[in-house]
Every structure is written in C-alpha cells, then in structure tokens.
Amino acid sequence: MDQTRRDLLEAGWTVGGGLLIAAAGWTSFVALKPLASAGGGGVLPLLEPDAYPEGSATFVRQGRLFITRTGGELHAISQKCPHLGCAVPFCESSGQFECPCHGSVFNAAGEWISGPSPRGMDRHPLQVTDGRLLVNTAVLEEGAPLGSRKFDGRARGPRCTTEPAD
Numbered sequence: 001m002d003q004t005r006r007d008l009l010e011a012g013w014t015v016g017g018g019l020l021i022a023a024a025g026w027t028s029f030v031a032l033k034p035l036a037s038a039g040g041g042g043v044l045p046l047l048e049p050d051a052y053p054e055g056s057a058t059f060v061r062q063g064r065l066f067i068t069r070t071g072g073e074l075h076a077i078s079q080k081c082p083h084l085g086c087a088v089p090f091c092e093s094s095g096q097f098e099c100p101c102h103g104s105v106f107n108a109a110g111e112w113i114s115g116p117s118p119r120g121m122d123r124h125p126l127q128v129t130d131g132r133l134l135v136n137t138a139v140l141e142e143g144a145p146l147g148s149r150k151f152d153g154r155a156r157g158p159r160c161t162t163e164p165a166d
C-alpha cells in the first residue's frame, strides 16, 4: 500500500515537472522565435497623437509594432529584428530596443546603435486623420542605414539585456 502511494507521488512529481519544463520551453520559444512577417495587415486606427508622450513606447499587438515618441516625433516601428527576425522588446529602463537573440540595440526611433543588425528597425507610415493616429501596416519602410542616426543613441538607464564585455 505504501509502495503504491509512493509510486503515485513519484509519478505525479514526474508529470508535474515535465509540464513545467514544457511550459518554460514554450514560453521561451514564443518569446524568441523569429517572426514570419511584420504586421502586414492594413490601416490600424490608434489613439490621438498626444496619447503617446515623449519617451514612451506603446506596443500595438495587432500590428506587431511599437509606437514611440522621441525627439518630439512619432514613430511606428516593426517588432521584427532586421537581423534574423526575432521579436525585439522595448526596454523601459534603457529606453532602447534590445534584441534578445544576438544583442542588437536600437534607440527609441529604431535607429541602429550596436550589434549585428544590418540596419535600423523597419518602420510603418503614420498619418493623423480626424485627430486620430493611423498606422499603415501594409507598408514597411526599410530601417535607416547604419551610421545615419538622427536621434539620441544614449541609454537613459540600465539595459535589460546583458551588456557586451569590453
């Protein structure tokens, strides 16, 4: 009887542990997998322009893009890394985009700062109609070439990813 109970508990722990490992693996896969494409839908209506304050980065899930405002200008930046397509998150503490796959870093305007990316992050056109911001996810403009930065490239605080060793 005791043996059966012990066997049952061991089986439960084995199954539970396996499920935890599978869940962790799936979460990592979803976070890091290359995106097949950028948004690629159509025109998405957003909020009024003033809803995006200086220094902010708002993720628009439907378009897989971020709306940022830096240097007083609004930007619609594709989440897909120009290097090998990983989903790039925005790091609130540094105020930069930091790719978790190979370490490319971009400023809040999507301009390249460091890492293996061949250019800045790709962008979608924005327009204001009837006081609302519209982003055209069907059009993807190639990111700025390396070394053509127009906006500030300094981090405003600590990075979310590990800084490369000097």
Ligand code: FES
Pocket (backbone or CB within 6 Å): 081, 082, 083, 084, 085, 086, 099, 100, 101, 102, 103, 104, 115, 116, 117
């Ligand atoms: S996929 Fe982003 S740096 Fe490689």
